[in-house]
Each structure stands twice: as C-alpha cells, then as structure tokens.
Amino acid sequence: MRVSVIGCGHLGAPHAAAMAELGHEVIGVELNPETCEILQSGRGAFYEKGLDDLLAKHVPTGRLRFTTDLAEAADFADLHFIAVGTPIRSDGHGYDTGQIIGAVRDLAPLLKRPATVVGKSTVTVGTVAHLQTILAEHAQGGVDLVWNPEFLREGHAIEDSLRPDRIVAGLTTSAAEKAVREVYAPILERGDAELIVTDPATAEVLKSAANAYLATKISYINAMAEICEITGADVATVAHGIGIDHRIGHAGMRPGIGYGGGCLPKDVAAFTHRVGELGATGASALLTAVEEINHSRLDAARALVEHAHGGPLGTATIAVLGASFKAGTSDVRSSPALRLAGLLQDAAARTVIHDPEAVPAARRLHPEYTYADTLGEALAGSDLVVLATEWPQYTKDPSLPVASAGLVRRPVLVDIRTAVDPAGWARAGWTVHQLGRSAHRPTTV
Numbered sequence: 001m002r003v004s005v006i007g008c009g010h011l012g013a014p015h016a017a018a019m020a021e022l023g024h025e026v027i028g029v030e031l032n033p034e035t036c037e038i039l040q041s042g043r044g045a046f047y048e049k050g051l052d053d054l055l056a057k058h059v060p061t062g063r064l065r066f067t068t069d070l071a072e073a074a075d076f077a078d079l080h081f082i083a084v085g086t087p088i089r090s091d092g093h094g095y096d097t098g099q100i101i102g103a104v105r106d107l108a109p110l111l112k113r114p115a116t117v118v119g120k121s122t123v124t125v126g127t128v129a130h131l132q133t134i135l136a137e138h139a140q141g142g143v144d145l146v147w148n149p150e151f152l153r154e155g156h157a158i159e160d161s162l163r164p165d166r167i168v169a170g171l172t173t174s175a176a177e178k179a180v181r182e183v184y185a186p187i188l189e190r191g192d193a194e195l196i197v198t199d200p201a202t203a204e205v206l207k208s209a210a211n212a213y214l215a216t217k218i219s220y221i222n223a224m225a226e227i228c229e230i231t232g233a234d235v236a237t238v239a240h241g242i243g244i245d246h247r248i249g250h251a252g253m254r255p256g257i258g259y260g261g262g263c264l265p266k267d268v269a270a271f272t273h274r275v276g277e278l279g280a281t282g283a284s285a286l287l288t289a290v291e292e293i294n295h296s297r298l299d300a301a302r303a304l305v306e307h308a309h310g311g312p313l314g315t316a317t318i319a320v321l322g323a324s325f326k327a328g329t330s331d332v333r334s335s336p337a338l339r340l341a342g343l344l345q346d347a348a349a350r351t352v353i354h355d356p357e358a359v360p361a362a363r364r365l366h367p368e369y370t371y372a373d374t375l376g377e378a379l380a381g382s383d384l385v386v387l388a389t390e391w392p393q394y395t396k397d398p399s400l401p402v403a404s405a406g407l408v409r410r411p412v413l414v415d416i417r418t419a420v421d422p423a424g425w426a427r428a429g430w431t432v433h434q435l436g437r438s439a440h441r442p443t444t445v
C-alpha cells in the first residue's frame, strides 16, 4: 500500500520505518525541516534502538522518504496515519489539540480521491467525532476516519510496531475496516496480534485506560515503598512476592521515583481532567491519587539523598547517573531523573550529570546544568552517586562497583530506581540506599 505518516517524532518515525519494513511504500511528513532533513539522510533525530538500521535500509531504496510537503503526501498515499503530538495544555486541563486539529484541517482539502485517515495519536473521548466533522466538511471523494491508538514503548518502538500485542481500530464503515486489515495484513497474517475492531469512543477510552492502568500499577508499588520505609519492610521483596501471583505479575512493578516521559504523565493528567468533566467521580478520585503519589516521589528521592549524605547538601559533590526518563531512550520529556538533578543542582555544591545517550537533549532543555562526557569524569571526586536512570551500563556491569569505588571521594550510592543489586555494591565497599529498602552497608570479605 502507499501510506503516509504525518508527524515523524517518537511515534511517527518508528511507525514510518516499520510500515516500510512491512512492505509498504511510505512517505513521512514532518513539519520541522531540521528533523525532516535528518530522517531523509537515513538517520533518526533521537536515539531509538533499531530505528537507524531500518532508516538506513529503506530510505536509500526510496521505499521510505520524508518531506515537509503535506500536498505531496496527499497526492501519493491512499492511507494517512496521523502521529502528531498531543501535549498537555499549559493549564493542565486536557490536551492541547492544536497539532492534531491542524494536521487534519490541512490534510482534508488536499484529499481529492477516496482515502483512509488513521489517527494514532493519543486523544480523549470526543476528539475523533470532532475530527470527523472537519473531514466531512473539507475532504472530497469519501474519506474514512479510523482511530488506531498506539501502544509502543520508547526504547522498544521498532519491535512493538512490528510485533504489537494488539491492534485497536475504532471505526464506523466496512471500507475503513478493509483498509485497516490491508495495511496491517503482514502482522495479522502471523496470528499473534489480536485485531480489536470497535467504535471510535471505545478506541479513545481503551488507550487512555491502558496508560492509566500502567501508571496506577507504578503508583501502587511506590505507595507500598512508602509503607516499607515506615515499617522497615523491603519493597523489592514485596514486589517480587506479590508479582508471583499471575493476576498481579512482575511487569511495571519497579518501585522508584515514579513515572515520567512524553506519555504517562500527560496522558494520566488529561484523562483525569476529562473523566472529572464527564462526572465519573470514582475514576477521577482514583486517578488523582495516582498522580499525587507520583508527584510525591521526587520529594521522597530528594529526602533519601539528604539522608544518605547525612545532612544538608550544600557541601556535597554529586554525580547523577542518568538524564533520560528511562533507560533505552534519549527522550528527556518529563524526566524524573532530570528533575531530581535540577533539585540537586540547586542544593549541592556541585552536581555533574552523565547519560549514555541523553546529554545532548538534556543540554538543550537545561543548558545551565553541568554534564560529563564520560562516566569516569562524572564520578571523579564525588561524595554521593545518585543512580537516576536504570541504564544497563550502570546496573549490569559487574566491574563498575569496584572500578568506580576508586574514583569517588565517598562510596555512597543512592539508587532511586531500585535497579542495582545492593549486595554486589556493598561487597565493593559501597553503602547503598534505595527507596523502600533498608540501607545496605559495606561487607567485609
């Protein structure tokens, strides 16, 4: 099929690359000329595992190309994916729908023959109906609208796009269903992804409900971490023990500083606002509590850093390991790691941030912070090491505890992601502090 992907950011660029890999002819439309030029050169504009490989494979053959010209895409493609941003409004009262309404309003008059518009962006209930009226008024030649929310995780965007758990299609016509079945045929033929054909409102709620549940699970285990701190219990053992019950499971149960990123914080905030508007008081109270617990984690993390230092931070030199909102991505949108680094930057004598991939993005957002090019440079002479993002370079390298103990002034580690094995670090002479767990002290061998 000839498809376009309108908006080539963290969702759209991997989606366009995956569509090319599935055998379609793809044109990506990206408003930002700099991003568009980078993509057209066969590279990603940010770090996402496997993205560069697919771009390098499909851009040179012409199967995948990028443009800033929407008219070119309207002329070329029969199916148009919409993957533009839906950021949270500055007052927090739902999404800023400017990008999505703008994209559909600009595309509609350019559609001169039958086409399918497939929305992938995350929206709240009622948005699809509004977009439908825009298309009905301005498009010619019979245009179907489908809502096809995306569930990919950053850091796994390519594999999640090529092998999704499910494909949700909110639609109203059989022509739209036929188009969805055709574009996803290579995935559906494998038989391992369920296609859920439903109405647009259900598709809208299903996506918001999925992210709200993921956020609730994270806030739940973080609330348990708070209880463990008070009682002296161990949250990692609690998470492991309850997760053995397959009705609960271990996934998404890592305690720590709470959820961040370009999706969960804004999607939960927008959903909370919308369900409040709709008068769903139970859902509103539940989601408000989820958000409150999440916000409280930053204070808990800062308090743990102060406790580990043994007092006010004014004299401390701190190494912060990690700036991205989670491992596997260079995305720093609503990054809890960077927020904590900011608090420490204000409070400590010196704070140095290291990240294997996210320093350029962090530096663009916060040029006033201090960054290190190498891990060794960040660690050198520090009184406290704060593990803020669970990159495997920090958590899985068995030589790091011993190697880094020789670089720091005091071997004190605050692991706000509950990501390291504290016993291994303690054996190398480190005192390890984790949220919801008793401190691990150095052991004599």
Ligand SMILES: NC(=O)c1ccc[n+]([C@@H]2O[C@H](COP(=O)([O-])OP(=O)(O)OC[C@H]3O[C@@H](n4cnc5c(N)ncnc54)[C@H](O)[C@@H]3O)[C@@H](O)[C@H]2O)c1
Binding pocket: 006, 007, 008, 009, 010, 011, 012, 029, 030, 031, 032, 035, 083, 084, 085, 086, 099, 102, 103, 106, 120, 121, 122, 123, 150, 151, 152, 153, 154, 262, 263
């Ligand atoms: N990031 C994820 O992992 C993810 C996963 C699932 C769903 N989503 C949803 O997908 C949507 C996009 O998220 P994102 O993280 O990719 O955002 P993003 O900001 O990284 O990307 C959006 C891109 O769209 C471009 N754009 C805006 N208007 C345009 C237009 N009219 N024409 C062409 N390009 C345009 C922007 O320049 C930007 O590059 C959001 O609704 C988000 O909630 C994101």
Ligand SMILES: O=c1ccn([C@@H]2O[C@H](COP(=O)(O)OP(=O)(O)O[C@H]3O[C@H](CO)[C@@H](O)[C@H](O)[C@H]3O)[C@@H](O)[C@H]2O)c(=O)[nH]1
Binding pocket: 122, 150, 151, 152, 153, 154, 155, 211, 214, 218, 251, 252, 253, 254, 255, 256, 257, 258, 259, 260, 261, 262, 263, 264, 267, 325, 326, 327
């Ligand atoms: O056990 C866990 C799991 C995650 N997190 C944090 O939660 C945030 C979100 O993580 P994750 O869900 O892996 O990241 P995203 O890439 O933002 O993906 C979420 O948001 C996307 C956008 O809607 C959805 O498509 C995905 O299904 C959904 O997982 C990050 O800050 C993580 O560090 C935890 O604290 N503990």
